[in-house]
Amino acid sequence: MTSGSRTRIWRRPAFQRGSSTLVLTVAVISLLILVNVLGARYHRRADWTRGRTNTLADQTISILQKLDRDVQIMAFFQKGSYQASQMRDLLMEYKSTSAHIRVVFIDPEKNPSLAKLHDLIELGTIVMVMGNKSRRIGPYNLYDMGSVPSQRPFRGEQALTRSLVELLGLGQAAVYFLQGHGEPDIWGDYSILNSFLEGEGFTTKALNLPTEEEVPLDAGVVVIGGLKRDISAGERQELESYLDRAGKLIVLAGPTAKAQQLGELDSLLNRYGVALADDLVVEPERSYFFDVLSPMPKVRDHDITRKLVDNNLAVVLPQARSLMVAWNTPSGLVLDSLLDTSEKAWGEKDWEVHSRVQKGPEDTPGPLTLAVAVSREAAAASLDDKNAGAGKQSPQRLAVIFGNSSFVDNKTISFQGNVNLLVNAVEWLLGNEAIISIRAREPQLTPVRLNTGQAIRIFYGTVVIMPLVLASIGVVVWLRRRLL
């Protein structure tokens, strides 16, 4: 065979057509891929929902834009659950806003090893990891209060954004728990409270004053909770220095034995016009399952308790002492009662002596105050001030004092409004300027009430009549074709 009679393969028309088709196809597909890659980088989103429920808050967007490292978010949810779809919607918004957000949904039932790796205890937990730092958000941090679970406002954005703030080290103020006096450990009896506060984006730390020169500068709130022994004079002075530089205080002081008086703590509280009564509250009218030593006090309306009041949530304070409050203190302090007993309650003085409680003449009659919030009104703007239109400044929030320490321990914390009461107190003290506060998303689904007649009409109309009409047209068309 000679070379002239054999056409080179690349000169054959079929090869040339095929290769040009291939090149054109690759070019078109590559162009489409490029357009999509650019489109992914420079995309726009429009939220068409009523209430813009899929739009992230400005604070969240600002935090996401500060991310310079990848954040892995693992969401442990049951596949197909409503909570999973809510969280997925939210996390997709985070992912759309920042290329550094990596989202993985893990069904613990299908991936038990991964769940075990992260010490997963509850479904609905989120674990955020950035480098060697991690934050955990529990399911209770994701929803606001409400009696009907499906109608609870969703607070996932606030929880996620606060945790991002902590991972980035941009810091919400730390909550320090005083230690060294027999207090419950934040990794022991207060561990659930600790987890909840961390899930809200707060950093919690233990504070051992004898080893510190002063209360750390990053302390937003110091919690003195459940003292079994009094603080020392030196510790009191360090705490006073901290409070003098606008520190905030939460005291959880349950009854202590007469041999263990809390004189130094009392001195500290005197600056607020509050003293700890040496009693044990007995509440025969409003108590938890007839346990008169576990009062369920009336919740007074205040910024701290408003959500509990609105949602009709109670609190229980097992083993409480009353507070003696100088209501008309002249020092400019504003004292607001948060929790009051009924009038039938009393403060039992010699509760250590008798095995049964009985009201005596020396006992303090009710109603008794079990929690108080302390603030100081800022001076009002003067009339000849150039900025007279500015109005009054916000009051300075100073302390919240409870006559009980067990309402937030692991055994009692999950009762109705207990944990929210303390977390609200922390947030109230720190104020909106210092913490991320994002409006919870209200459920947007409107319920529908159907009667039997409506249900039947809807079913037969949509499942039977409409398809039958189309099928009938098809039969007519078929018959016409057969007859032609």
Next chain:
Amino acid sequence: MAKVWCVFKRELAAYLCTPLTYVVMAVFLALAGYFFSAILFALQVADLRPFFENIGYVFLLLAPVLTMRLWSEEDARGTSELLLTAPVSITQIVLGKYLAVLIIYLILLGLTLVYPGILFSLGRPDPGPILAGYLGFALMGAAFLAVGLFSSAVTCSQVIAGILGFGILLFFWFLDWLSDPALGRIGEILAALSLVGAFADFQKGVIDTRNLLLYTSFIIAFLFLTVQVVKRRAYT
């Protein structure tokens, strides 16, 4: 455009004169109606999102059935040579056929507007997710039909065209499952090509230009591939 219009009219008439079209539409409406009413009775909320999730699977099965006859029937009837030698380009033929099946699909989708009408008569649903859901479903369905048209052009057999179309759609539908921690970035890239992943935003009332671009790209890509396949058949 006039030639595209001619092809479009011819194909639309063929669809409207074919009993199969009405069978497919009746089956789709029966299933759609069942999903709508069952979800409404079970959840008792004015929300079409669960409906869209389920009906997507139904159209995944029906789209290849609607499109399998587009080219395969031409071969079966022996009219493909006539069509390919007519004074109209292959691109115009493909566009005309695609528009015809798209109109049938939009008519079908239009018939389901009864469901949001029922919801509005019973309550105050949020119109945003409903509008966005329908826009997304229209685009997703249009992408399905482009894949189905391509499958029909690849083979002379309607059955094989239907199965091939279903297989391709299923592959792109389930890419979403590839967002597994173990696959890392590759998994994320593949999941971004998922048709169901792109639809999720529309369902919740969010219009993202990325998703609009993805569906449009699918349509363009598969129409382009259809043209190339038909050209190859024309020359062989």
